Amino acid sequence: MTVRRRPTWVEVDLEAIRHNVRVLTPPGVQLMAVVKANAYGHGDVEAARAALEGGATWLGVALVEEGARLRAAGIEAPILVLSEFPEGSEHDALATGLTPTLYSDAGLGRLAQAISRAGSAPGPGAAVDVHVKVDTGMHRVGVWPPQETAAFVGRVRDAGLRLEGLFTHLARSEDDAPTTDRQLEVFRGALAQVRAAGHVPRLLHAANTAGTILHPSAHFDLVRPGIGIYGVEPGPGVGAALGLRPALTWRSRVTFVKRVAAGESVSYGHHHYLDRDTWLATVPVGYADGYPRVLSSRADVLLAGRRCRVAGSVTMDQLIVDCGDLEPCVGDEVVLLGRQGEEAVTAEELGGLAGTIGYEIVSRIGERVPREYR
Numbered sequence: 001m002t003v004r005r006r007p008t009w010v011e012v013d014l015e016a017i018r019h020n021v022r023v024l025t026p027p028g029v030q031l032m033a034v035v036k037a038n039a040y041g042h043g044d045v046e047a048a049r050a051a052l053e054g055g056a057t058w059l060g061v062a063l064v065e066e067g068a069r070l071r072a073a074g075i076e077a078p079i080l081v082l083s084e085f086p087e088g089s090e091h092d093a094l095a096t097g098l099t100p101t102l103y104s105d106a107g108l109g110r111l112a113q114a115i116s117r118a119g120s121a122p123g124p125g126a127a128v129d130v131h132v133k134v135d136t137g138m139h140r141v142g143v144w145p146p147q148e149t150a151a152f153v154g155r156v157r158d159a160g161l162r163l164e165g166l167f168t169h170l171a172r173s174e175d176d177a178p179t180t181d182r183q184l185e186v187f188r189g190a191l192a193q194v195r196a197a198g199h200v201p202r203l204l205h206a207a208n209t210a211g212t213i214l215h216p217s218a219h220f221d222l223v224r225p226g227i228g229i230y231g232v233e234p235g236p237g238v239g240a241a242l243g244l245r246p247a248l249t250w251r252s253r254v255t256f257v258k259r260v261a262a263g264e265s266v267s268y269g270h271h272h273y274l275d276r277d278t279w280l281a282t283v284p285v286g287y288a289d290g291y292p293r294v295l296s297s298r299a300d301v302l303l304a305g306r307r308c309r310v311a312g313s314v315t316m317d318q319l320i321v322d323c324g325d326l327e328p329c330v331g332d333e334v335v336l337l338g339r340q341g342e343e344a345v346t347a348e349e350l351g352g353l354a355g356t357i358g359y360e361i362v363s364r365i366g367e368r369v370p371r372e373y374r
């Protein structure tokens with residue numbers, strides 16, 4: 001492990017991830033822990049292991065590279081890449097044991113070719129399992145129109161692949177039940193046609209975190225939560241009753257302290273005017289670490305268990321905190337995100353202040369912030 005010189009780090013509570021997986025798993029249903037984007041900033045390998053310990057049976061990733069990192073760390077659980085393998089990555093992705101998603105003839109053709117080149121002659125009964133994704137209204141990726149699904153699945157089988165899963169993705173599960181119901185109806189329609197054509201997908205899945213929490217009719221055989229396993233709400237109040245525990249705390253320490261008189265202004269642009277004498281504390285974290293610059297003079301950090309406002313512009317590597325009459329000391333711990341004493345700053349709060357969502361706050365915490373696990 002490399003030596004940490006700068007006192008800025010993220011602490012991840014792996015027991016919180018295990019707990020969240022347990023409470024999010026519906027009875028009799030499998031859970032695929034979505035660990036894309038470095039597990040939403042939490043550290044992919046460690047988060048994946050914790051999720052598996054909590055009962056997850058599958059992992060989901062966005063990139064072939066992400067799946068390969070998990071395999072290189074020795075993780076053997078099935079891993080679904082949630083979109084088609086990028087052109088040229090098919091051979092490596094299969095060799096790594098990643099499960100492909102398919103929804104286009106181009107993607108199917110490339111995958112079938114990669115298999116035949118590898119020498120394991122495709123034909124009915126060949127061992128490559130795939131999941132076919134149906135677009136039921138999200139309109140990102142998936143078979144469209146959904147009535148084409150049965151025919152596409154037929155071509156998948158003709159190419160010698162086996163349909164293990166059929167899935168879709170919900171666009172508004174956190175805030176709009178009618179849209180979700182409509183998507184599920186379309187999904188069930190496609191499924192009925194697939195079954196009528198003689199295919200029997202073993203794993204049906206549709207539910208992201210909000211689908212898992214709010215829509216039991218979306219559970220099918222497996223749920224696919226991401227944000228919830230990290231203890232962040234997918235939408236305002238969604239899951240509040242479940243007792244999800246935020247897994248991530250972003251910490252730093254005061255590196256410089258000064259008393260500054262009323263009438264002075266702070267940081268780049270001097271946008272923050274001091275109308276009273278105050279203590280200022282400098283904290284070594286900035287927008288290059290993923291702390292959004294738009295939080296300048298808006299967000300609070302926690303210092304000595306109290307909320308203190310960020311004073312003026314967040315800079316690339318440092319920010320300044322207005323501590324009022326609370327005299328800080330060099331070395332005092334600062335919590336940018338998480339709990340300190342009785343106070344907490346949540347990803348949802350920072351997302352709201354930054355005009356975005358908690359997902360973006362945690363997943364953009366930069367690579368130069370070391371992650372520690374407990």
Ligand SMILES: *Cc1c(COP(=O)(O)O)cnc(C)c1O
Pocket residue numbers: 034036082169207208209210224225226227228234
């Ligand atoms: C990211 C993603 C998920 C997880 O969504 P959350 O809202 O984080 O629970 C599930 N399925 C797919 C296809 C995804 O892309």
